[in-house]
Amino acid sequence: MRTIQTSQIVDAVAAMCIKGNTELPADVRARLEQAMAEETAPSAKEVLRQLLENADLAMNTKLPLCQDCGLAVFFVEVGDDVRIEGGNLRDAINDGVRKGYGEGFLRKSACDPLTRANTGDGTPAIIHFDFVPGDKLKLVYMAKGGGSENMSRVTMLAPAQGWEGIKQFVINRVAEAGPNPCPPTVIGIGIGGTFDHAAKIAKKSLMRRLDDTHPDPDIAAKEKELEEAINRLGIGPMGLGGKTTTLSVKMTVEPCHLASLPLAVNVQCHSQRHEEVIL
Ligand code: SF4
Known part of the structure; x- marks a missing residue:
C-alpha cells in the first residue's frame, strides 16, 4: 500500500x-501547424497563424x-x-x-x-x-470551455440506424454548430452504454492525444471517415471557410442495451487544454 x-x-x-x-499541449500545436501548412485559403491560414501566435504569447507571458x-x-x-x-x-x-x-x-x-x-x-x-x-x-x-460544450449533444438512436445514422447525426451536429464552438474543433464521440455513460465516454475521448491512433483498426477507420466528412463541410478555422473544421475525431465504443443506440457528441474547441500527472 x-x-x-x-x-x-x-x-x-x-x-x-x-x-x-x-501552455498549448505539443500534440495540439503540431496539428495546428500541420493544418496551417495544408490550408490554401488566406483567411484560414491567417486564423491558424494567429492561434499559434496566441499560444506563443500565452506561453511567454503566462497569461491564459x-x-x-x-x-x-x-x-x-x-x-x-x-x-x-x-x-x-x-x-x-x-x-x-x-x-x-x-x-x-x-x-x-x-x-x-x-x-x-x-x-x-x-x-x-x-x-x-x-x-x-x-x-x-x-x-x-x-x-x-462553455462555447464548445454548448454545441454538444446526446441522443438515443434506434439500433437500426446503425453507423449511417451515427455518421449523419455527428455531421449534422457539427454543421449546425458552425462557427460557435471556435473551430477547428476536436470531436469526442461516445457510442454505447446508457444515456449518461455515452456522454461520459465522449468526454473521455477528448482526453486522448490528437496524434494517437485507435487500437481497433475498424474504429480508427471510422474516426478518419468522420474527420474527412466534417472537414468537407468547409466551415474552416473560426468559421471563415477552409479545409480545417476539425483537428481530430476521437471515438469510444462500449456495449449497450440491445434496444438502444446511445450516441454523444462532445465538441471541444481549438483551445484543447489538457494535462496529465501521475503521482
Ligand atoms: S476558444 Fe474554447 S474556451 Fe475559448 S471562447 Fe472559444 S470555445 Fe470557449
Missing part, C-alpha cells in the same frame, strides 16, 4: 490548472490561452494499492482547482445554474473516478 498526501494532490492539481491554461478558462474536468484513476492521507481525494482535487485558478489568475467560470451566482473559485470540479490495479494515482485535467 502506497500513501499519497492530499497536500501533494492539491499542489499537482494547482500546477496542472495553471500549465493547462497557459483563452479568456474562458473552462470548467475543470478530471478523469482520475486510483490504484487499488493507493491510500490517501490527510483528507478526502475529491476535496483535495477541489482545493487544487481553487489554488490553481486563484494563483494563476484564471477566470472562474463555475456558477449556480439557476441563480447564475458565481461560485467564486472555479469549483466544484467535474470529477470522474476509476479504480485500477497498481499503486499510482493518475489525474487527467481538461479546461472545458
Whole structure:
C-alpha cells in the first residue's frame, strides 16, 4: 500500500490548472501547424497563424490561452494499492482547482445554474473516478470551455440506424454548430452504454492525444471517415471557410442495451487544454 498526501494532490492539481491554461499541449500545436501548412485559403491560414501566435504569447507571458478558462474536468484513476492521507481525494482535487485558478489568475467560470451566482473559485470540479490495479494515482485535467460544450449533444438512436445514422447525426451536429464552438474543433464521440455513460465516454475521448491512433483498426477507420466528412463541410478555422473544421475525431465504443443506440457528441474547441500527472 502506497500513501499519497492530499497536500501533494492539491499542489499537482494547482500546477496542472495553471500549465493547462497557459501552455498549448505539443500534440495540439503540431496539428495546428500541420493544418496551417495544408490550408490554401488566406483567411484560414491567417486564423491558424494567429492561434499559434496566441499560444506563443500565452506561453511567454503566462497569461491564459483563452479568456474562458473552462470548467475543470478530471478523469482520475486510483490504484487499488493507493491510500490517501490527510483528507478526502475529491476535496483535495477541489482545493487544487481553487489554488490553481486563484494563483494563476484564471477566470472562474463555475456558477449556480439557476441563480447564475458565481461560485467564486472555479469549483466544484467535474470529477470522474476509476479504480485500477497498481499503486499510482493518475489525474487527467481538461479546461472545458462553455462555447464548445454548448454545441454538444446526446441522443438515443434506434439500433437500426446503425453507423449511417451515427455518421449523419455527428455531421449534422457539427454543421449546425458552425462557427460557435471556435473551430477547428476536436470531436469526442461516445457510442454505447446508457444515456449518461455515452456522454461520459465522449468526454473521455477528448482526453486522448490528437496524434494517437485507435487500437481497433475498424474504429480508427471510422474516426478518419468522420474527420474527412466534417472537414468537407468547409466551415474552416473560426468559421471563415477552409479545409480545417476539425483537428481530430476521437471515438469510444462500449456495449449497450440491445434496444438502444446511445450516441454523444462532445465538441471541444481549438483551445484543447489538457494535462496529465501521475503521482
Ligand atoms: S470555445 Fe474554447 S476558444 Fe472559444 S471562447 Fe470557449 S474556451 Fe475559448
